[in-house]
Structure formats: C-alpha cells, structure tokens
Amino acid sequence: MYANDGFHELDREECLRLLGAVPVGRIVHTRGALPAVLPVNFRLDRDGAVVLRTSEASELVRAVDGSIVAFEADEVDAVAQAGWSVVVTGRAAVVRDPGEHARLVLDGPRSWVPSPREVFVRILPELVTGRELTGGRTRYGLDPIP
DSSP states (O other): OOOOSSSSEHHHHHHHHHHTSSSSEEEEETTTTEEEEEEEEOOOTTSSSSEEEETOHHHHHHTTTSSSSEEEEEETTTTTTTEEEEEEEEEEEEEEHHHHHHHHHHHOOOSSSOOOOOEEEEEEEEEEEEEEEEHHHHHHOOOOOO
16 A cells, blocks of 8 residues: 555455445456456355456457466545455356356346356465545545646
8 A cells, every 4th residue: 555645544344345346347467468457246145255247259258267367446536536456366157056146147236238058267365455545635634626
C-alpha cells in the first residue's frame, strides 16, 4: 500500500465484503508478454475465490488457465470524490471437477453473453489488498477539482 496519500487501507475481510457487493470487475493477465485488462462479470464464491463464467473457446480461458492473475473491482462516486478499490492476486484455473461445475451452474455467476459450452474460471485469492477514499479533497478542506 501507499503511505500517507489520503487513502485508508482495507483489511482482507472488508475487501471481500466489498467485492461481494459489485457485479463487475477487471481481470488482468498477460497476452503476448504484455498486460491485458478485460472487464468481466463475476461472483465471489463461498471460499472467497473470484469466479468467472465464460465460453470454453474464449481467448481468456486459454490465457489465464494455470496462470497468476490480478482481479480488480471498485466503486467510485465522482461527485462525493469517494470510493474504494480491491485487488485480488492469485492463480486462475478452469473448474474441471464435475460436481463443482454443477454447483456453480446453480450458484455461480451468470454469463452476460451465454454460449453453448461455458466454463468457470476460479481465482484463488493469495493476496487481497484494498484502499478506500472517503471525502476526497473536501476531507482535507480543499476545494473540489472542477
């Protein structure tokens, strides 16, 4: 985390609580040796893992299966100059267990673009960090930026 920059560091429990309250985040992975960021809908699973649902034939599945990725979600109020951001870093893997797949079909995220053969990608949270800003410039007695 960054010290003394006006943000409040969030603990792991608060980070996971906030993640569970939003439907969309961004997965960060490597594509052609360069960073790639893709917005995705997701659901936080009961063990704190981030779960995505996508087409089995998607480029995303090939890019992230077995790789270390980052996942970021946030909520920002530009008028209040407040918000939070949470980043989960961990290994992504396609869910291959038939029983777990069946459970996620019922309890997992719904794909916004359904396809005939969908898979679930689970990101196990090895590192969870978050920051929150409440009140932005007004918190410090400064005029908001127009």
